[in-house]
Amino acid sequence: xxxxxxxxxxxxxxxxxxxxxxxxxxxxxxxxxxxxMIDGNSSxxxxxxxxxxxxLYLPGVGESAISMSGDPARKxxxxxxxxxxxxxxxxxxxLQRGDTLGMRGPFGAGWPVEDLVGxxxxxxAGGLGMAPLRPxxxxxxxxxxxxxxxxxxxxxxTSEGLLYPTEYATWQKRDIEVTLTVDRATAGWNxxxxxxxxxxxxxxxPRPEQTHLMTCGPEVMMKYAAMxxxxxxxxxxxxxxxxxxxxxxxxxxxxxxxxxxxFICKDGxxxxxxxxxxxxxxxxx
Amino acid sequence: xSVPLSPRFFAKSQLQLLIDELRHRSxxxxxxxxxxxxxxxxxxxSIEQLPRGWTDEQSPGLYRLKRRDDDAWFGFVVGPHxxxxxxxxxxxxxxxxxxIESGWQFIPRSADxxxxxxxxxxACELAAMRIQDQVFLNGPYQDPLYRERRKQLFVIAVNxxxxxxxxFCTSMKTGPRCEKGYDLALTEIDSxxxxxxxxxxxxxxxxxxxxxxxxxxxxSSVDSNSTxxxxxxxxxxxxxxxxxxxxxxARQQAVDQITKHMETSDLPGLLLSNLDHxxxxxxxxxxxxxxxxxxxxxxxxxxxxxxxxxxxxxxxERERTWDSCFNPDFSYLGGSLVRNDTASRYRQWLTHKxxxxxxxxxxSGCVGCGRCITWCPVGIDITEExxxxxxxxxx
Amino acid sequence: MPRKPxxxxxxxxxxxxxxxxxxxxxxxxxxxxxxVEIAHFAEASSDLQPGPYDVALVEGSITTHEDAERIKRVRxxxxxxxxxxxxxxxxxxxxxxxWGQIDEWVQSVYPSPDFIRTLATSTAIADHVLVDFALHGCxxxxxxxxxxxxxxxxxxxxxxxxxxxxxxxxxxGTVCHVVARGIPCLGPxxxxxxxxxxxxxxxGCYGCFGPSQPAxxxxxxxxxxxxxxxxxxxxxxxxxxxxxxxxxxxxxxxLVILGTSSEGRRS
Numbered sequence: 001x002x003x004x005x006x007x008x009x010x011x012x013x014x015x016x017x018x019x020x021x022x023x024x025x026x027x028x029x030x031x032x033x034x035x036x037m038i039d040g041n042s043s044x045x046x047x048x049x050x051x052x053x054x055x056l057y058l059p060g061v062g063e064s065a066i067s068m069s070g071d072p073a074r075k076x077x078x079x080x081x082x083x084x085x086x087x088x089x090x091x092x093x094x095l096q097r098g099d100t101l102g103m104r105g106p107f108g109a110g111w112p113v114e115d116l117v118g119x120x121x122x123x124x125a126g127g128l129g130m131a132p133l134r135p136x137x138x139x140x141x142x143x144x145x146x147x148x149x150x151x152x153x154x155x156x157x158t159s160e161g162l163l164y165p166t167e168y169a170t171w172q173k174r175d176i177e178v179t180l181t182v183d184r185a186t187a188g189w190n191x192x193x194x195x196x197x198x199x200x201x202x203x204x205x206p207r208p209e210q211t212h213l214m215t216c217g218p219e220v221m222m223k224y225a226a227m228x229x230x231x232x233x234x235x236x237x238x239x240x241x242x243x244x245x246x247x248x249x250x251x252x253x254x255x256x257x258x259x260x261x262x263f264i265c266k267d268g269x270x271x272x273x274x275x276x277x278x279x280x281x282x283x284x285x
Numbered sequence: 286x287s288v289p290l291s292p293r294f295f296a297k298s299q300l301q302l303l304i305d306e307l308r309h310r311s312x313x314x315x316x317x318x319x320x321x322x323x324x325x326x327x328x329x330x331s332i333e334q335l336p337r338g339w340t341d342e343q344s345p346g347l348y349r350l351k352r353r354d355d356d357a358w359f360g361f362v363v364g365p366h367x368x369x370x371x372x373x374x375x376x377x378x379x380x381x382x383x384x385i386e387s388g389w390q391f392i393p394r395s396a397d398x399x400x401x402x403x404x405x406x407x408a409c410e411l412a413a414m415r416i417q418d419q420v421f422l423n424g425p426y427q428d429p430l431y432r433e434r435r436k437q438l439f440v441i442a443v444n445x446x447x448x449x450x451x452x453f454c455t456s457m458k459t460g461p462r463c464e465k466g467y468d469l470a471l472t473e474i475d476s477x478x479x480x481x482x483x484x485x486x487x488x489x490x491x492x493x494x495x496x497x498x499x500x501x502x503x504x505s506s507v508d509s510n511s512t513x514x515x516x517x518x519x520x521x522x523x524x525x526x527x528x529x530x531x532x533x534x535a536r537q538q539a540v541d542q543i544t545k546h547m548e549t550s551d552l553p554g555l556l557l558s559n560l561d562h563x564x565x566x567x568x569x570x571x572x573x574x575x576x577x578x579x580x581x582x583x584x585x586x587x588x589x590x591x592x593x594x595x596x597x598x599x600x601x602e603r604e605r606t607w608d609s610c611f612n613p614d615f616s617y618l619g620g621s622l623v624r625n626d627t628a629s630r631y632r633q634w635l636t637h638k639x640x641x642x643x644x645x646x647x648x649s650g651c652v653g654c655g656r657c658i659t660w661c662p663v664g665i666d667i668t669e670e671x672x673x674x675x676x677x678x679x680x
Numbered sequence: 681m682p683r684k685p686x687x688x689x690x691x692x693x694x695x696x697x698x699x700x701x702x703x704x705x706x707x708x709x710x711x712x713x714x715x716v717e718i719a720h721f722a723e724a725s726s727d728l729q730p731g732p733y734d735v736a737l738v739e740g741s742i743t744t745h746e747d748a749e750r751i752k753r754v755r756x757x758x759x760x761x762x763x764x765x766x767x768x769x770x771x772x773x774x775x776x777x778x779w780g781q782i783d784e785w786v787q788s789v790y791p792s793p794d795f796i797r798t799l800a801t802s803t804a805i806a807d808h809v810l811v812d813f814a815l816h817g818c819x820x821x822x823x824x825x826x827x828x829x830x831x832x833x834x835x836x837x838x839x840x841x842x843x844x845x846x847x848x849x850x851x852x853g854t855v856c857h858v859v860a861r862g863i864p865c866l867g868p869x870x871x872x873x874x875x876x877x878x879x880x881x882x883x884g885c886y887g888c889f890g891p892s893q894p895a896x897x898x899x900x901x902x903x904x905x906x907x908x909x910x911x912x913x914x915x916x917x918x919x920x921x922x923x924x925x926x927x928x929x930x931x932x933x934x935l936v937i938l939g940t941s942s943e944g945r946r947s
Contacts, residue, residue, distance in 0.1 A: 008426060009427060011427075011429045012426040012428075013379045013380050013393065013394075013429075014393055015382075015391040015393075017390055038387070057391075059382035059592070060592050060598050061592065062590075063590070085619055085620070086620070086837075087831075087839075090835065090837075091836065094835070099388070101389065102382065102391055244618065244619070245616075245623070246616060246618050248590055249588075251426035252424055253420070253424075253426060253428055253586070254586075254588045254589065254590075254605075255587030255588070255608075255610065255615075256587070256615060258633070258637060258641070261557065261640070261641035261643075266425060266426070279560075282561070284623060284624050284625060285632075320855070322855065322860050325855060346858075347859060347862075348860045350860070364855075365855045365860070375850070375852075375853075570896075571896075572896065573844070573896045573899055573900055575844045575846040575868035575869075575892075576844060576846050576847045576850070577846050577856065577868070580846070580850035581850070596708055596711035596712070596826070596830060597711060608847075609847065612841075612843040612847070613842060613843075613894070614841065614842060627896065659859065660856055660859050661859075662859060662900065662903060663899050663902075663903040
C-alpha cells in the first residue's frame with residue numbers, strides 16, 4: 001500500500017524545482033544526477049523508501065519516471081541514475097550542473113525493507129537495474145546488524161555496463177557477498193561469463209525459508225531470476241521484482257502502466273512475485 | 286438528516302423554477318438537449334431546451350433520434366455524452382512552467398470554482414460517478430480538479446421510465462431506480478414530476494423552490510383547468526397515493542423493458558484467467574481500435590499528458606486529455622509498444638473494466654449503461670464478448 | 681550551441697499546399713528561422729543552396745521518370761528525409777491514375793499529348809527511397825510540422841499522434857455520424873491531425889490524413905455494407921487523397937472485386 005505525502009495526495013501533479021548540483025558519467029549513455037530542491041524546507045521534509053521513483057520533468061519535452069539511486073538516509077540531494085533512452089532522457093543528458101528541471105515524487109511502493117529484518121537477502125541486478133537496488137544496499141549497510149547474510153549478484157552485457165564499480169569493495173567490507181558476471185568478456189575481464197541465473201543457482205542458502213530475493217533488471221532476466229529463487233526454495237511471497245511500464249501520472253489516475261490488475265506506478269514498481277507471476281508470462285499484456 | 290418521507294409532486298412547467306433557483310445559487314445547470322441528431326448534455330437555461338417529445342432508439346452500432354407519440358420530457362435513456370465531461374474534462378491544464386532568471390518555476394493550476402448542477406442523471410450514471418469517485422478520490426492520490434468540482438456538484442437524478450435494447454443496468458445492479466448519490470430525484474408521470482430528496486442540500490434547494498413556486502402561484506391568475514385537488518399547479522405538494530402509484534408504474538416499465546443481460550457471478554476472475562482465449566483474436570478482427578467505447582464510457586478514466594509550449598519555451602503548459610487503452614501509443618515503453626495488436630488492446634479494456642477493476646477499486650468498472658454497445662461503429666457487444674469467453678471455458 | 685540544421689524543401693507531383701502551410705505558419709515562421717537554416721526552398725526564395733542537408737521535407741508523389749531519379753539524389757543529399765502530405769506519403773489524389781488508362785487520359789486532357797511524358801502510376805516517396813518520417817494530411821497540419829521541426833532542431837525524435845479521428849470527435853463532443861446518422865465516415869480508420877473538422881461540420885471524415893494505426897478498414901467497410909451503403913458509394917470514399925495508402929487501397933480493391941457480385945447486398 002502506498003502512503004503518499006500530503007501535498008502529493010492532494011495534488012499528484014505538484015512539481016518542485018530542482019537544480020543539478022552534481023553530475024557523474026557512469027557508463028556509456030548512463031549518468032547520475034544529484035538534484036537539490038530550490039526550496040530548502042521541502043528538501044528537508046523529503047523522504048523516500050528504497051525502490052521508489054520520482055517523475056523528472058523537462059518542460060516542453062515531458063516527464064520520465066526515474067528511480068532514486070542514492071542513500072535514503074542522506075539529505076544532500078536526490079540521486080538519480082539515468083540511461084539515455086527517449087526524448088526526456090536525451091534532453092536531460094544535455095543539461096549541465098546548475099540547470100533546473102522539475103521533479104515530483106516520491107511515488108510507488110519500494111522494496112519491503114521491514115520484511116527483511118532478521119532474514120537473509122539475495123539481490124539480483126541486471127545492468128541499469130542496479131540503480132533502484134543501490135538505495136536498498138545502502139539501507140542494509142546502514143542497518144547491517146538487523147539482517148542476516150546478504151548476497152549481491154550483479155550482471156551486465158559487458159564489464160563496462162556494471163554500475164558503481166568503485167563501491168563494490170566497500171559493500172564487501174560490510175559483509176555483502178558481491179559476485180559479478182557479464183554476458184560477453186572484454187579485454188581485462190577475469191570474472192564470470194554468463195547469465196545471472198547461473199550464479200543464483202550456485203548459491204548455498206543456509207535457510208531458504210528465511211531468505212528474500214530482490215531483483216531488478218530486464219523483464220526476462222527478472223522472470224528467470226525469480227524462477228531460480230523458487231528452485232532454491234525461496235517462497236514466491238518473498239521474491240520481489242521491480243517492474244517498468246509507461247508511467248505518466250505516477251499516481252494510478254491515468255491508466256497507462258497497468259499490468260493485469262496492478263498499477264505499476266502505485267502498486268509497484270516493486271511488486272511481489274506471486275502477485276505478478278500470472279501476468280508476467282502473457283504476451284502483450 | 287431530516288428529509289421528507291413522502292415525495293413532492295409538482296407540475297412539469299415548474300421545473301423552470303428549479304432551474305432558476307439553481308442558477309440563482311450560481312450553479313451552471315447542464316442537462317439533456319437535442320443536438321447533432323442525438324440527445325447530448327449541454328447548458329440548460331430554459332425548460333424549452335429539454336428534449337420534450339423526443340426519444341432514442343438504440344441497438345449495437347446504431348442510435349436514432351425519434352419523435353415520441355407523447356410529450357414526455359425525459360422519455361429517452363442515455364446518449365453519446367456522459368457526465369464525466371464535467372468532472373473529468375476532455376482537456377485540462379494541470380500545471381504551468383515558466384522560465385525565470387533562476388530557472389524553471391512551476392505553477393499548480395488554481396482551484397476550480399465551477400459549480401455544476403446536473404439535471405437528468407440516470408441510476409447507471411449515479412453508479413458511474415460513485416465509481417469515478419473511487420478512482421479519483423479514494424486512492425492514495427486524488428485528482429484535484431475532480432475533487433473541487435465533485436464537492437460543489439448538485440445532482441438532480443431522473444428515474445428511467447423506459448429502457449433501450451442496449452441497457453443492462455439490472456445485471457450490474459446499478460439501476461434503473463435511483464437509490465443514492467443524488468440531491469433530488471425526479472420521476473416523470475403524465476401530470477408532472479415526483480421529487481425525492483437525497484441530501485440536506487437537496488432539501489434546501491427544494492424548500493427554496495417550493496416557496497418560489499408559491500410566490501409564482503400567488504402572483505399569477507389561477508385558471509380553472511390548471512388546478513388539481515384545489516392546489517395550484519404552481520405549487521409543490523406531497524404526492525397523492527395515485528401519483529405514487531403512477532410513478533411506481535412508470536419506473537416498473539423501465540425494469541420490464543430491459544432485455545439485455547450480463548452474467549456477473551464469475552466476475553471478477555473469468556477474464557483474467559482466460560487471457561489466452563481464442564475469442565480475443567476474433568474480436569480483435571472486428572474491433573477498429575477507434576477508442577469510441579472508452580470515450581463514451583462513463584467510468585473510463587485513462588488520460589495522457591502533453592506539453593503545450595510556445596516556440597521560445599518561456600512558458601509551457603502540461604495539458605491532460607482523455608486517452609484510451611485502444612491507442613497503440615498508450616502502452617509505449619522504451620521505443621516499442623507493449624500491446625501491439627488490437628486483440629491485446631481489447632483484452633486489456635475488457636479485463637480491466639470487468640475484472641481487474643474489482644481488485645483496484647472494489648467494484649466493477651461497468652454500470653450497464655450500454656453506451657459502448659451503441660456507440661461502437663461496428664456494434665461489438667460487451668455482453669456477448671463476456672458470454673463468448675465464458676462459453677469456451679471449462680468451469 | 682550546436683549548428684543550426686540545414687533544411688531543404690523539395691516538390692514533386694503536388695499542388696504546393698503543404699509547402700504553403702509552412703509559409704502559412706506566420707506566428708512561428710521567424711522562430712523557426714532562428715532554429716533552422718533554410719537552405720533550399722524554391723517556393724520561398726530563389727537562393728537555392730546545394731546539399732548536403734540535415735532535414736529534407738518532400739512534398740508530392742513520383743509520376744515521372746525524372747522524378748524517380750531526382751528523389752534518389754534528394755535522399756543521397758539528406759540526413760533526415762520526411763514526407764509532407766498525402767501525395768508524398770501515399771501517392772495523393774493523382775494516384776487515381778493507377779486504376780485508369782494513362783494513355784487515354786493524356787489524350788483526352790492535353791491538346792498536344794505528344795509533349796507529355798509520364799509514368800502510368802503515381803507512387804509514394806517511400807516506394808522509391810527510405811523515408812525517416814511521414815507527416816500525413818491533405819494538407820498537413822502546420823502545427824504538427826512546426827513541432828517536428830522544433831523537435832529535430834532540439835535533437836529529439838519527432839512524434840505525432842497516430843490514433844483515429846474518433847478520439848478527437850469525442851474530445852469535441854461531436855456525435856458519431858456512423859452510429860447516429862448512418863453516414864459512412866472514415867474517422868475510425870483515419871489518423872488524427874485535422875482536429876476532426878469535417879464531422880464537427882456535419883459531414884463524415886473523408887480520410888485526408890490517411891490510415892490510422894491500426895486501420896481496420898475491412899471491418900468498417902463490412903459494417904458500412906451491412907448498413908446498406910453501396911460499392912458505388914464506398915469505393916470513391918476510399919479512393920481520394922490517400923487512395924494508394926495500403927489500408928485504403930486494399931479495401932477499395934476488395935470492394936471492386938467482390939462488389940460486382942454483391943448487387944443483392946445485405947440491407
